[in-house]
Amino acid sequence: MRLPEPMGPLLLSLTAIPVSYVVNSMSTMSDPISIAGIGILVLLGLLVLLVIFMQGDPPSDPLFYVFAIFSFTSVIDLIIWLEEDGYISGFMEFYMKEGEPYLRTSHGILICLWDGTVHYLLYLIMLAAIAQGKNYKAVGQFWLGSLIMSMLVFLPGNVVGKYGTEIRPAFFLNAPYLMLPFWAGMRIFREKHSLAKTPAEKVEMAHREGILQRPLDIALILFLLAAIVFTVFRGMLALDCPSDSCFTYIYQYEPYLRDPVAYPKVQMLVSMFYLLPFQCLAIYGLLTPGCSWMLDWTLIYAGAIAQAQFAHIGSSLYHRTPYTYRVPHDSWWVFMISNVLYALGPQLLAYRCLRNPKYFLQRTSQSAEDGKKQD
Structure with missing residues (x-):
């Protein structure tokens, strides 16, 4: 028996709705260890179902199973956002109380929203591409950057922030999101971009x-x-820069950086230590022909910035953030323009590299032969 493609993974991911409702109704779901255990059992059960359904005609790409399971958890995250914002009830109350209470922060809710919408859409696109034998490298690299950035901020932020004393066994359910993307990344990088041959x-x-x-x-x-200046400046703010300009900016424009949940500070430090070097390298890539690595890493950079800025901008304005840490009304436009431009620039950079990649391609004997054939 084979799941119909590409609707099969979609339907399987939607089983998260009845599963979460049934589990939430179980009276035993009040113990943190039980919550972590049931989470592991649900994921393992989902994997077994996928293997059984695909037994007759297994997918050519093993990442099919990864994306199918992650699409299920994306629906769970969407349910968390809907429930925490009051649109639904009776689905994930048990998990939020005794599983991962830090998900009730502005940052936690917004990464659930991002995972339940953007990541979910990317999973469905990649699953459909695998089913149809199409190339999904560009989508995969954007997803890779987005997911890794999310985990690099979320996991340390949980430990060092004010919720560090409330780490429960369910915290370790995030382990697959930390390990599997690296394996997926190696497979995605080995694929070739679906670019037309250039003479x-x-x-x-x-x-x-x-x-x-x-x-x-x-x-x-x-x-x-x-962006380099902005990244360094906000990194210094996260390190409690004592200058008058830093003091003025953090109180008048981005007071969210002072929030004791620690996510914004971790975000700025991750950006300074990981994204800043690439921003410098990207300038080199735009000035030096033949830097083919730009085709890959600009997509990862775009995905990372998109996720980071969505969480940061949203948390700075979200009603769950204490009022004193939200963006002041007088500086709303300055905050929005600077942060939106910081998010849009990498998207334009990645689009430029893929739309017109000739400058970044290396001349090889194969490309020379292709050029002669077209003459």
């Missing part, structure tokens, strides 16, 4: 273009320079 002559012409002949790249370099 060597066009690659050479693109390589001969100076930066003054590429106004879009000039604009992207200026953005990256501004």
